[in-house]
Amino acid sequence: MDETARAGFETKTVTPEVRGLQDEMMRLFEGFREANDTRLEEFEKRMASDVVTSDKVDRIAAALDAQKQTIERLTLKGMRPALGREEPARRSEAASEHKGAFERYVRGGDEAALRRFEEKAMSSLTGADGGFLVPDETETEIGRRLASISPIRSIASVRTVSTAVLKKPFAISGAESGWVSETAVRSQTDAPQLAELTFPTMELYAMPAATAALLDDAAVDIDRWIGEEVEQAFAAQEGAAFVNGDGVAKPKGFMTYTRADESAWAWGKVGTVSTGADGGFVEGEAADALIDLVYALKAGYRQNASFVMNRRSQAAVRKLKDEDGNYLWLPPASAGGRATLMGFPIVEAEEMPDIAAGVSAIAFGDFSRFYLVVDRQGVRVLRDPYSAKPYVLFYTTKRVGGGIQDFDAAKLLDFSA
Template sequence: MDMTSDGLETKAGAGSDVGALFAEFSRAFEEFKATNDQRLKDIEKRGSADGLIEGKIERLNAVLDGQKAAMDRVLVERARPLLDGKAAHDDGEYKHAFSAYVKRGEEKALSVGVNADGGYVVPGETETEITRLMTAVSPIRAIAGVRQVSGSVYKRPISVTGPATGWVGETASRPTTNSQTLAELSYPTTELYAMPAATSAFLDDAAVDVGQWIADEVNAAFAAQETTAFVTGNGTNKPTGFLAAPTVAEGSWEWGKLGYVATGTAGALPSSNASDVLIDLVYALKAGYRQNASWVMNRKVQGALRKLKDSDGNYMWQPAQTADGRARFMGFDLVEAEDMPNIGANSLSVAFGDFRRGYLIVDRQGVSVLRDPFSSKPYVLFYTTKRVGGGVADYDAIKLLKFAAS
């Protein structure tokens, strides 16, 4: 465990005991609140806070982040089911053939597992495991809508405006009303790949769980690339991120653009009543979306918002109530995504919305593996691919906070 100069733990030392990790996290947050209360009293009394207290606040923020990350790692590890030879059930001939293909390159006569370029489609439970682990470590995938498709493009018609209606008297004429306006959203899937390597000796080890090994190796690579694309991707050979969508001030919102609320100060929250602009952002979202809304921001922005209090003196940021839960801000779940920008002039550093309806991830069915024992001897490379697309599904379901004067 690492210690700060205050004796605070920056990495929880409770091993794999989730209960102990959560208890340490809770104690750190209580100390954070007490320290921040002192900081606020100093500001009220002297107009500024002591530098030592400011430094301790930042260290406590790092402690909270480190302890939450430690809990997340333990929970992901515990959630992994046993695969391949260690599983409680046998997936049959195909799974054994896949294992033989990965370990020794044996294809035999199992043509159902061979695709056009000579690779094997990953057995179903390994494919599911890769996706499930990415859900655990990829924050946007965990809250967005997800569709599985068999083709390369998913198209979705959407009604931008409903049919016009009107009240009429019993005998009055019924003029023709305008028809609804439809738009089509298209989500092409593009190839995401990872290429883990292993020695022949490693693969020959009978104890190796091949399916789990592939899932573990490609999981981190896939999740990191996916999350970046879902947030900031430009749509060129990758999904289109929600921050890549056109934006407009909320008062001028129109379909095809995401609305934003400006803080009124470039690169900062307002110097007084900072929470007001956050309340404005919450209520920029329609009630139908608000009930399932989440905040999305990175670690540093979350650290800044942890210091805020409401008009009754209560902290607006609250830790998760359970070890596997999410922190909440202003009563809504908070999702930490490191690809969100830091606070800066004109930055869109905070998103708030119903991402289940607002952002759609499209997965083409199947993950394939191509075994390559020649390109990087003595290592065997495994060219593992899946096809993923994504983009905004409902431009009214996500709102942004812009750190700008207007």
């Protein structure tokens, strides 16, 4: 995004309320630094910190977390696009027909217009259970919301396919080459080694419920309502699967692949770097362990790399300093931005494990090249007015897959000796 576009984006999405909260967060961080410095000084003098000081540090840290979550929530609210009656007036006739037919189906159960539209469009994506494809506007809205609130999806590479399985070849090693003189004999070079990666898509569902009064209300935007209802359910399931999924009826999470120490890394495994201490960092050498993790990654991957950890791990690294006394963790520099660790952004994924002995609790890498999310084209909705009277259920499904596509693009920090 160029500077002009970035400026326009920030003007549109960053409200005065968010800016005020950002300023307050910076003041909280200053208070956190002062309190934590006092705690460390007390520890150095008496080999123990004062309980009051430790409690103060914990309270300010909790306030920082709360402030960060509030800023993220308000920023995402400002990013949500208006749909339905606020969309551009010029839409294709087919899109308008589909949208109108879908709205009549959702509100009143009228399937006739929607069936005629799908027959006219020769759609092959309608499920055997009788569900109907949502309009493009609704599908786009659901995808956009998921990208905003699903941490791994927001940094991973996303591919939309029309088949059940994506097969992707990957070059493990390129074709051999070398220098020769003009008249020298050229020996035959080896062909590049290719690995075929397979990413099947699995069904993900949510079942929001509505009252008849809600559906009769003409002021309710159906696209927005469905998007809001399914986003949290989809995001929670996706977030867990992209990190810890076993690949059975769900995507395969990057934490479930075979791991190997970086010195013995091979294709098909995720490389790990040890902190040198079980369940934590070596005293006074935390920065060294993080530097080892960063530079275990090749330069081409570091340019777009991020740290991925849960909030408890972030609370632990927030207190770390380098040898000059500078904090390694810094709050977001702007509203809507991410906190940074050693200059790299931190992505908070609650599904990541806590710091413990022998646990790889922190990931670092270019996730756009490391992890691939595969979306099957089409989101289906089946209206069910019978199962939970007087409520109307909307069985909403989409197909999602995922897995590692480049095993060299990310490393894990293992808290072990």
